[in-house]
Amino acid sequence: MEEGHVLSHSVQQSAAAYAIIHDKFGDAVTAFDANETMPFFEVLDTAVWPEIALFMRDNPKLKFNYMACLSGVDYQSEDKVGIVCNLESLGQLNHKIAVKVKCARTGGSIPSVAGVWHTANWHEREAYDLFGMLFSSHPDMRRILCPDDWEGHPLLKDYKVQESYHGIKVPY
């Protein structure tokens, strides 16, 4: 962060929330990225992600009870795929923060947080469908938008569409 740069009120709130998480989990999370458009931190130790999620939801000073969005992202240059979760304390403390979790691009997996926020259930299925990372201990890990027997994961940057699907020519 630049010296003398004044943070807006909402980013200060996010930074305060991050400080509580950092105190508890220490090196499992990265430093806080205090940008104005979407302040975030990243979870380095993916195994503790569900624990962090539960802590964020239930700690009385955090109360992130609402998952606004969970987006899959392809970090092709780092050879990783990941998710970005936009969390918010709806009607309680009214602060927001984004969390990133990454895993290996091929055969990687991230622990599921569907048990923490129900929203994550379908969103994780969507991320798996379009990016191919698995969510371990997800209650229902199936594709959701593409057919079950579709080949490949369409939102990967190097995705090549299959030639034919059940005898139907796919690329046109």
Next chain:
Amino acid sequence: MQELDIAGMGSVRVTRKGNNVVILEKDLQTEQMVLAMGPQHPSTHGVLKLECLTDGEVVTHAEPYLGYLHRCFEKCCENVDYPAIVPYTDRLDYLAGMNSEFAYAITVEKLLDVEIPRRVEFIRVIVAELNRIASHLVAIGTYGIDLGAFTPFLFCFRDREIILSLLEWASGARMLYNYIWVGGLAYDVPADFSKRVMEFVTYFRPKTVELYKLLTENEIFVKRTRGIGIMPADVAINYGWSGPMLRGSGVKWDLRRNDPYSVYPELDFEVPVPDGKVSDIGDCLSRHLVRALEMDESLKIIEQCIDKMPSAEGFNARSAVPKRVRPKAGEVYGRAENPRGELGFYIQSDGKSTKPLRCKARSSCFVNLSAMKDLSKGQLIPDLVAIIGSIDIVLGEVDR
């Protein structure tokens, strides 16, 4: 010997001796049946398939299957320039195109340093609120049809047509507008637009009362919806519900108020939440009620915007539209209150390209629909129809 179903006893096997019925066996296990509702079923409001496991009339499990209308919105976004995504956003929630464009435009503008002219902001709010009314009219009209009330549907579509004509006059299209651009608008509104909109507001205000009497207070309608599909507030938040669905559960949460954008902070309007007098909080009727009451609030907003809007003198709707949209590097999650809830866009920009690295649409219907499995457990089949109708899904937005 015959099998009868006597209420409260499950299935029983009986035999008749003279005038007496003798029960031989009770609590018989009946056969479970798999019943596929959709994808071509009018009550699923598009191409949603619900695979229901039924025990007699009772649904024991319902599994939604989506994707029949998946058009790779997010993949398309990665291959076109930022302004070229606007027409795609129309096709997400095709009943509320203006609102989708609005959400997308304000998200990209967060990454750009543009100052939006005040008149543009007011026009955006006017068209978005008009579209909200049109969208709620479809929701209410088709909900009536789902439950067997045909007349309100005709009334709703008659009035919706007036709104669509107004929006067509402004943008050139009835439903897929491409009107709200990143940084501005495609055109200014026609000269007499404000006058015609005010005429519509005066015309429509008594109609909302009429619709309320015709449908919301209709005894059959109330019996079909009250106490059905109740969703408690904390579970609704955990499911990520938003919009009229969340407010139906009694949570006063409206992004126009709680995370304000555009000129909404200057406007005076209420956020209707059911008080539990005419409906049970969180049931289908509450969700319907919120939509019905919201239309009045939208009328209020439109009136105020027309009053406050700066004049068209020397106004250029495209003055702040960038020649080439190249946002700074970074990520943004922007959102707006759509008729169906929170429509959010997560956009990642590398700062060099004129195309987004990643553009995800967080669809309100997708999230609201995900609670269907829990809501449908133990309901009767006709109530399932009432619940799907009250969620008010648009499959274009669910499948993207």
